[in-house]
Amino acid sequence: MTALSVDCLNLWIVIGEIEKLNEDPRIHGLLLRLCRESYTSKILNAVKPEKDVNGITDFNLARLVHGDICECVVPPTARAVIKLLEKQACTTLDGKKILLLGVQGPLEVSLQCLLQRKGVMTMSLSWNMKQLQTMVNISSELQIAAQQSKEWNLSCLSLQPISPVPSDIEISRGQAPKPIHILAKEIGLLTEEIEIYGQTKAKVRLSLLERLKDQPDGKYVLVAGITPTPLGEGKSTVTIGLVQALTAHLKINSFACLRQPSQGPTFGVKGGAAGGGYSQVIPMEEFNLHLTGDIHAITAANNLLAAAIDARTLHENTQSDKALYNRLVPLVHGERKFSAIQLARMKRLGITKMDPKTLTADEINKFVRLDIDTSTITWQRVVDTNDRFLRKITIGQANTEKGFSRQTQFDIAVASEIMAILALTSSLSDMKERLGKIVIANNTKGQPVTAEDLGVTGALAVLMKDAIKPTLMQTLEGTPVFVHAGPFANIAHGNSSVLADKLALKLVGKEGFVVTEAGFGADIGMEKFFNIKCRASGLIPNVVVLVATVRALKMHGGGPNVIAGVPLKKEYTEENLKLVSDGCSNLLKQIQITQQFGVPVVLALNVFRTDSPAEINLVCEIAKQSGAFDAVPCRHWSEGGRGTMELAEAVRKAANQQNNFRYLYDLELPIVEKIRIIAQKIYGAQDIELSPAAQSQINCYTQQGFGNLPICMAKTHLSLSHMPEKKGVPTGFVLPISDVRASIGAGFIYPLVGTMTTMPGLPTRPCFYDIDLDPDTEQVKGLF
């Protein structure tokens, strides 16, 4: 009959105590009024529904989050709490014993009196006060919850760009990032929603999606490009420059969602991918190296599945049905039992028995033999290293593998289907389902064999449980960035994750912007963004920013070859309006491609020092005449967000345009039809031509029930056609489909247009020659 309040509670102690209280028959209900660190959905969810008196805690949290009762409970008063109790639970309160855990003070006394008048008995509970560590008042948490949809109160980092622009790593190192937990608080993340990884990175938990599920989404902006030169035209820098302009200069909440780069190219040819100049994610070395280990987790999961395939094949080849069965369903303490994943397989096989002793010889045979046809194995091993000697290898040559060797290959880790799954998944349970559905080969009867059949789904999900959480970092100007997933842009869809975009759209609020990027030109990355990623997410983009450079346009207009590592010819460094104007054919085509999806397009001309004012004006004029909503020059590389303010304004206006978003094709069309639509409507091909292998694969996938998946074309990004040397807008060509493969877990069919290398190599002089670590300062040198 005495009330007890507790000054401050610690999450881990509270949850433990609540779990005890859940089982305590003397307590009828709990009303939680906790300190900031503890007032979290994790704790509230720990309360058993029947102990949560008529949903009072839910009610509290929901209301507090939406802010509509904040005026009466900040600071909380006994009267306000009682009002809530009366409103929600008066009919059931009488005679109940309710435990109050909350902020101590005068509140407690009056609350106790009032509750007793309502017929509620309050009970005491002994807490170990010494263990209680966190000390912040509930009101701070309420403030965070209430500000969710408002303009962030962000302390941006100021930039003083210098000229000439220093190296990327020098600029990155010159700016001290905000501690990441401060940025997280500034954008409305609760303490329990982040997992800090050092000072500059944090993973964000998916529980945020549940907390903000009723919050409206912000505007969704895709950055795509024209057909690029081999040097790239700056989509990443535009993406970062744009959010720097929006948030640091125009004070509009915005988020950039980027792909995690592979470590292979970082040490090989390309260098880092954190943006460049004064538009970067910092610290760039953290971005470019292990980050929070997602790619390593993918590698581990991918290779566990690969090892399971070959080991299983070996065991099936060397053991009788009975021996296999005795090992697969072993005697433990004198009893045989199926594991959960084995019962699921039995169900798929149509065997409904639960007792391992009762299976017939035929059922045992069906159960123990996957009968993988090793010539059909499509699952490859991966490493996140440019290792050309692994492009084709023979495995299983040790005596212990008894002659069952076979030829296979390693891919670069980001080409793993598991990376594509990570980018498209919507939740932990969806990811687990997709992992189980991965088809690794056919069996000797031509039926698909999955990861689930190998019994490895759960282990793959366990390996990926942290990778599913996006990583929060910041731009050079202190604005937030999500880095999450980075699937290959040819054999996969080349877009960052659906989950990062969804989290960011909630965090920026209705008036905010989320800017994400699609790999390669609009014909490749954007087409896949719309037809694959948007289909998976259900999100509708508001604006497409199309990035072009005078350099690339001159190339399309007939300028000389652009080759990485070779100095540019003078056509590219001197004014040449003819080449620019001719090359705008590619720009026009890419604008038209975008318009087929019904989304307004803004041209962002990434300006180089050598571009003349006349060239810049010409491109912008042509773009506007070609149907772009607006066209603006951008100087983010040399100026940061300040150099992209015009683009930010144009994007803001475009986002208020009417949106007629539509997919390009109906999923129910036959695979061949879907391929033809993309070839003709996007690439401008006259038709497609299937090789016999491609046709046979299409038949197989259709027959296996995978015909209604979207299409992920594996085509060169250096031309709208399949011929990299054809610049501008090639016409009249027939697109050859050499083969067709499937990523069933990720959920797409990928036709191969020519050969695609899935393992880069190291050149004679790899980047690593210049990369070094100063052991005294711990600073990384030579990344760019």
Place this chain on the structure above:
Amino acid sequence: MTALSVDCLNLWIVIGEIEKLNEDPRIHGLLLRLCRESYTSKILNAVKPEKDVNGITDFNLARLVHGDICECVVPPTARAVIKLLEKQACTTLDGKKILLLGVQGPLEVSLQCLLQRKGVMTMSLSWNMKQLQTMVNISSELQIAAQQSKEWNLSCLSLQPISPVPSDIEISRGQAPKPIHILAKEIGLLTEEIEIYGQTKAKVRLSLLERLKDQPDGKYVLVAGITPTPLGEGKSTVTIGLVQALTAHLKINSFACLRQPSQGPTFGVKGGAAGGGYSQVIPMEEFNLHLTGDIHAITAANNLLAAAIDARTLHENTQSDKALYNRLVPLVHGERKFSAIQLARMKRLGITKMDPKTLTADEINKFVRLDIDTSTITWQRVVDTNDRFLRKITIGQANTEKGFSRQTQFDIAVASEIMAILALTSSLSDMKERLGKIVIANNTKGQPVTAEDLGVTGALAVLMKDAIKPTLMQTLEGTPVFVHAGPFANIAHGNSSVLADKLALKLVGKEGFVVTEAGFGADIGMEKFFNIKCRASGLIPNVVVLVATVRALKMHGGGPNVIAGVPLKKEYTEENLKLVSDGCSNLLKQIQITQQFGVPVVLALNVFRTDSPAEINLVCEIAKQSGAFDAVPCRHWSEGGRGTMELAEAVRKAANQQNNFRYLYDLELPIVEKIRIIAQKIYGAQDIELSPAAQSQINCYTQQGFGNLPICMAKTHLSLSHMPEKKGVPTGFVLPISDVRASIGAGFIYPLVGTMTTMPGLPTRPCFYDIDLDPDTEQVKGLF
């Protein structure tokens, strides 16, 4: 002429401001009195020496850390600060302008007056108060610094063991761990010294070693074992139980230093390695999975080096000297320049020219050609997966590799020499040096080719820059644990890291204990601990705890075979004093082995439910008669720390015994002699017998200048001899050395006694069948 104090400062802002002040000619000196989050050596180091008035800040920090002026500055008073100033800097203070940054309050006023009387002008500085975020008073930091060598004020987690003992994962999940930053504070780590990875793991920075360099080390305890059964005899659980007893029950500061387990066995056969029962590291799934990514970093570094070897060989085989040179030293902005790592190689080649244009054809040839003899390549690729099909493979079979295929293998990641380096290194610069010294093959002239020759040292160091920091976790009872490195225990030394031990020895303080574990029996892990790890660290162990079980002793006494996965025969579950007493021969021998190193030994008998009191007494009596300092039964598995208190008391007493530690052999002896000493004095062999291959390798290593390295024997752990089936104390055998290899970066020669598998396989029913993730609770199931 006005003084300014600042309420609270934020590290990144403070450093930025200090850097400005360093350049400000109007300020002659800085005296820092900062809030807790900011009062760090990082900040203090940011102050230019000439601005640091006569070392006042250094003086402050040094004194505060050692606690000898704490009585006058906790809480800080103006008089105390002035006393310091007078004592340290009075001769130079007159006429100086000094900026005071510190905690606001009455102190400031009196300090200002006093300073002015001393002729010091104080100046004001405008801080952006809005950005200041961290709010804890200086006195907390002082308290942390002062308590360093005292007993920790640890909030231990209480255990309520139940019987029968539930599964490891159930016990682990039943205990909510303390947030890791709280544990870090409790043991005296400063905020700037940890990098949080989620709620339960943190990396600890090596700067701690510098801060506590004058602090005396605690006592150093090694847990080793008798020759084990294939089931293992519980060294990890004893290690964890012992620190639980010391810290949670006897209130003595202690640390466990453990190896990070490979993920391969976690999903394969063995399961996790976080201890077991009520002696575990929690959360055990975090311990057993990615942890903080160290093994992934090793994999990445190992495989980058491997890729570099084959790519370089290909490029040398397919290009002229001139083409290679033009690519290796490319024209950038019209100029060729050597990179730092290339200049270092030139120096090794005896070429002193700096200008790439001046090299002769012969010098160019020497410079561009490593001439790797591919038949001598000893560097293998690695994965952290049990993938038996990678035990022997052929690589380079794609057309792009132009026929330069070769046979090679993958090892499990923890068998990488880089793992052995991580465990033995003493600093970032030492690690970088060791990475550069890795010998990957001989050239065609028989000279060693190193990672440094390939130009990849810096990149390897960059990949390993975070892995070098040990990971802090906790036991089931909330006491601290370091997890760091986990090299293979046969081809490498099988011990956790030198750095973790060193950090822990400082943190526990003079009266505290650090308990670490050596893989396999004392003949293997302990011998390597003493002769390799202690040589690398210079540390001297105080006590050896030798773990035995009645089960293993019965096996040595002639009991039936013990096989993993097969139920134990009745000899092992029923009392059998004869078998026990006969088997104690192995125990006696392992005690004698330990005594050769001059360190007191305590026998820990890991008690099983089926052991009879008579059996337990018998073992303890024999151990004491055999020279053990003490011998005690341990019940940590079923009782946690409470079950190991007797052991803790025995260890405490043994640590005060006189220590006559000595190495087993002199490094300057010939390789063959060192091998013979180990074989005879440790294993009890009559002699050794070298194969011709082994003899030729020894000659080669000796000739290459590697003859004075310690020896790391690769021998079965299941017998004192090379024959796993020979239990007890085999005698009269000749130890065959089939081959000899070298890990030059790690710093040891490893003779192979028979064949060693460096890649485990997956059995018919791998552990992963039972591993699953609950998508709703995010809980891992089925780990054990």
